[in-house]
Amino acid sequence: MNKSYKTFSSLSALAAALLLAGCANLAPDYQRPAAPVAGDWPSAAKPAETAQAPQAAELPWQQFYAGDARVRALIELALLNNRDLRVALLNVDKARAQYRISDAARWPTVSAGLSGQRSPASNGSGTINSVYQAGLQVTAYELDLFGKLKNNSESALASYLATAEGQRAARLSLVAGVAAAQLNLQAAEELLTLSRQTLATREDSLRLSRTKFEVGAASQLDLSSAESAAGAARASLAAAQRARDEAENALVLLVGQPLPAGLPAAQPLQALQLPRVPAGLPSEVLVSRPDVLQAEQQLRAANANIGAARAAVFPSITLTASAGTASTQLSDLFRNSAWSFASQILMPIFDAGRNQANIEVAKANQGIALAQYEKTVQTAFREVADALAGLATLDEQLSGQEQQARAEAQRLALVELRFGNGVSNSLELLDAQRASYAAQQALLQVRLAKALNRVQLYKVLGGGAADTAKSS
Template sequence: MNRANATRATVAAAVALLVSACSLMPAYERPAAPVAADWPVPAAAEGPSPAIGSGLAAAELPWADFLADARLRALVTLALQNNRDLRVAVLNVEQARAQYGIQRADRLPSVNLGLTGSRLPSGSGGISSTYTAGLAVSAFELDLFGRVKSLSAAAFARYLASDEGRRAAQVSLVAAVANADLALRADDELLELTSRTLASREDGLRLTRVRFDAGVAAEGDLRSAESLVDAARANLYALQRQRIQDLNALVLLVGEPLPAGLPPAAPLEAVHLADLPAGLPSEVLLRRPDVRQAEEQLIAANANIGAARAAFFPRITLTGSAGFASNALSSLFEHSAWSFAPQLVQPLFDAGRSQAGLESARAGRAIAVAQYEKAIQVAFREVADALAGRATLSGQLAAQQAQARAEARRLELADMLYRGGAASQLDRLDAERSSLAARQAVIQLELARVQNAVLLYRVLGGGAGPAALATR
């Protein structure tokens, strides 16, 4: 009975030591965001603030609801299934989770089953046999100063950081696929415009050649018409090359050749995406996966300081076994045996290793703080740029469309006057160049408008999907 009471007292004391283990890890405090309290408003913006929007916040709006275009949704779905960069990011999360499991296991003792046997010559000329069987605990560390706990907390933060990295990779992939397909549509529209321009210039060349043969037009007019045709043809080849390159980029993002059954591509002017509210920087930026990844890395660096501090204090390890021992294998389980070997190691002289480890951990935290602040600043700049685009692109596009209409009418009049002999070919060529440039600018601004909407969705943290587990 006394022996049982002593055993219970020993176990209770050990539990009390474990529960009362102190931690030398510094209390974590989130650094203040080194950015303005609100988004800058472009001086040329008219109407409501560009930060004002309607509907759900980007971080709460699933990408399938934001991308109303059927073709974009189909392409993004394929990319999320097949993109290799995203697959690597997912596997990095799995690896970090496994590493956290390894580190967390150090907080509990490892119990092993052992069976040993030895036969040695004795001093009397005979054979001495020893057999043992039982359970053993080897060098379990009593975490009195929180070293193991700090290392486990750092591993957990790195796991969360890897998951936020996976979510950031998904955000970038959704935006990249949408932008690549939109660029492909712009290529198609520019190709169609250039093809029409080439056909028109070839008609003009035929007319000029007829006039030249009749002695009405000068050779300079003929050579100018030929130059315009060659320029349009060269531009067509350049656009064809650009379209092939953009298609290759989209195929790489999707991870497989584009299937034949994709929905048809709508023209850029028909693509309209959700009008997103920007919110306040203090709320929005902290929801971005890349910012949260930087913060989890900062938390891990903070935890490493606790482990470095604990290196200055004694380390207590327990080694023990309980089972059976005998000189004969046949009677092995008839005699019980146990051993208990605690060890305390107090560092006295390590040539400055522990102090260097602490200084390294503190420097690592300072680096992580700077990286976190940089992530906040980059995120603020990206959102501010996207909001500036939203505030100005619509007005710029409307003005460019008005110019394109005016230039188209000017070309129509110049062509009529030229065919009637009331205007020179130079007047017509100048009108044609201006009209072509204006229509090309409209297509490019349509592309900039929709890509800026995709950019705003990305920089506000949209498309990340849920985290692997509830974070802090």
């Protein structure tokens, strides 16, 4: 009865010690820092809001790109095969496991064991002493009186959540990157078609100039000008072909595999329609953008590390306990109870300033994390403001470029007619051809810029972030 009581007392002491664990937390109280940006977007960039339009974060990418089946198919392939996204997912798994390891240190490790020991008696009588033990053991369990283990666990949890937000940010960037790469490829295809048409036209002009030169109706200057224009068109075609191939290579890298043959047809840039999403307020961007949330979780981790560093200055208490049975005869092993309980207290006295330096390092890291968080917020604000500025001006630029392209096309048609009748010379024709080709190129670039602006605005407003959070 006495042995049972002592065993119960020792286990009760261990339980009481466990209840004491975590009774103090030396980490600074965390509060989300105020966003170091204006409360609203610049007035010049802020568009008129559409009352019924959903916020970008709540609009899945499948709906945003609903008008382009090819882009949707490419995004689905990229989400399955992109290697960068795969690494990001594995980093999340790794951070989750590291958090579980850190959190497990807050709890005692209980082991079951069976041991036996035989040794000769010290008096030289030839007698063999035997000791057999069986039971449960708790070895070197540290009481978390000052929150060191708790803060280490919270730091690991925040690091895991930051990694998860980083994976979400990588996913949103991949979606936007694939859409932009397909738009660039489509623009390169259209430029290649325009270059081929231009070369065919200039080769026709060269043949006509050569015929006129042979019959004495054109000068050597006219022939040389036509040859120069045809050569320039061939060079432009080669450059357009190279740009098209490079754009496809970039898209293949993002998709993570060669482009399948059965993809839907691409939408011409002129026919592409992407929805406009409302900008909302800057505070809404902070809530929805995963990169901002990632920076905040990193700040939380640095904040918790300060508490862990401070706790190292105070005493640490470790406990070791066991409860089970022991006997000198293996046959009587489970008849006699046995227990042990030991504690150790270590108080830092002299460490040459190591613990204080660790606190200073933790505080410096927290300051760095704060500056990085604020920089992330400012970068997010600037990206949205830039995208809104493009949204406000690209429509007007596109309208003006279309007007110029139409006018240059009409001028070229008139000059070609006059040249065929011998009224205009080859220099006028060459100038009209160059101007019309340049206007068509510029129009194509503005159409691409407008489409990319819609993609960028959707991305920087956290497009699809709410849907991503549900699926992660």
